[in-house]
Amino acid sequence: MTTLPATMFATVLTQDGYSGEATGPYIDSAGDWLAEVELPVPEPGPGQVLIKLRAASVNPSDIHFIKGEYGQPRVKGAPAGFEGCGDVVATGSGAEALRGQRVSFVTAGSGAWAEYVLAPAIMCISLRPEISDEDGAAQIVNPLTAMAMVDIARTTGEAFVVSAATSQLGKLMCGLGRDLGLKPIALVRRAETVGTLMELGASDVLVTTDPDVVIKFANLSKGLKPRVFLDAVADQLSEQIFCSMPNHARWICYGKLSPDLPTLTQAGQLIFLGKQIEGFWLTNWITSTPPADQARVVAEVQARFADGRWKTDISKRLTLKDVVSSLANALTKRDGKVIITP
């Protein structure tokens, strides 16, 4: 067995629990929420593995979490970061099969923004050699969410709506939708991204800053009849889009990029048109989806990264020691993920 060091560098949470606010996945300074510390290297318990980090990715959920506005309470002093890729260097009982493997992982309790990370064995996916560390670092949260949500959309018809479509997740869903013969209608903020989205698989792209966006969407909706709205923004425009969809439409909120709170302007949309508003959280999907179905989705995700249909666009690379000083600035770069390496 490799000799492990006694301590490790980690970027840890400086606050406990929930903030009680919802101001969005934006920060002025990572130092408001995170600190650099030297921690003992943790030991894996039953069903856990210890992973030496190769790369971690930064998702909007990580930022919501460090600010105390995510679905799990913070634990002060624990490392931040949900997702990454690395080598399994120690295993608890029942997890021995993963020893020595390069895996994608999602953490529970001990975050990914550290030199060593504890993860449950069931939240690790052994990586095929063709997959790069950077693709491996963003292999679970966005790709599984994309697959699971497009799976919902395809049961309701051909067309579906994707907001924040230039996000990594939005791009994955547009490509996946096109490959499945569906029509993804993409909502973007900037007109200059329309061409990219069309190339990636969107059947139509609307720009949310266009004053006529709701009218244009309503016209499109009459023809295409999208019945699922996969929405990461959840502002008043989202509500207007929902109200312009046909009967039995579902507004599925999976993120909250806008701090603005939407008002429900038309109760009749729910009552008479049989529409509904719901949420999607990968954690709930994992606990409620049979393992065989999950395995099928995981295999499809790896196949798509291995053959190049999907890739992770990188906007900025940071080392662990840059996170506190440079993460806020790195997050201002658009259209890609921030990747953290040891």
Added chain:
Amino acid sequence: MTTLPATMFATVLTQDGYSGEATGPYIDSAGDWLAEVELPVPEPGPGQVLIKLRAASVNPSDIHFIKGEYGQPRVKGAPAGFEGCGDVVATGSGAEALRGQRVSFVTAGSGAWAEYVLAPAIMCISLRPEISDEDGAAQIVNPLTAMAMVDIARTTGEAFVVSAATSQLGKLMCGLGRDLGLKPIALVRRAETVGTLMELGASDVLVTTDPDVVIKFANLSKGLKPRVFLDAVADQLSEQIFCSMPNHARWICYGKLSPDLPTLTQAGQLIFLGKQIEGFWLTNWITSTPPADQARVVAEVQARFADGRWKTDISKRLTLKDVVSSLANALTKRDGKVIITP
């Protein structure tokens, strides 16, 4: 065959289509929306019956409808009124079996606030002799809605929440819930109705004007874990109640008594807690529920009225010729239905 008159007195709509507004089931003067006219007595087409009115009831949906804020467009010059009770005096082809019967009915196209009414035979229920005309006049919309919604609630656990619980529908649901061994949590506006609701079947009653109502509800919710909120109000307090319910709770909006528009203050309720917001409309239930299940529900409704477990509380009786002049004032009477007779 009884000789029918050539014309009839009717209270008709003065406007077409939708208003585009949602100001609630309140009017200052019925004359803003309705007029008194003499119309030809209609002839039943295939599958239709002609009914000589005994009594019609006034539901909030009737008021939403005449104002153009219901799920169906108005037709100027057509009689208003959805629901009533009367004698079948003529039948179209395929509806002969109903000839001569006293029925509860819901209209389609030709409203109930007239001396003679056209109704689809499939929207008529032959009445048992023990049931009074007034109970017969309110036998479908509220009772079927109550049965169908409590049926949804009982699949999710023991407790459920009912707003506007002093409405006829609210009272039906509290009694039905108690009889099924469930715990209806009633929300009322006035403290003096608490005792009545407890007697009728509510397990707990909260007063919405109490400044601590949300805190009190949250405490109750922790213990009872209601997962369905049957809501006819749909204002900001409704949203706060929803946010205080446990995970996987469903906010089922079936009415819009408040003109205030609720803001969704916590996207995390949808995303992380798996809650959802939806609607209920009896018309959709009728078109989507198998006939055998509907027949079971209809039989149970009649049994409950026949043996006195349910009754229609009357707040005011009007004749057809009083509707335009007196309906607005009659609707200010609380805790019962306005009944219209020929």
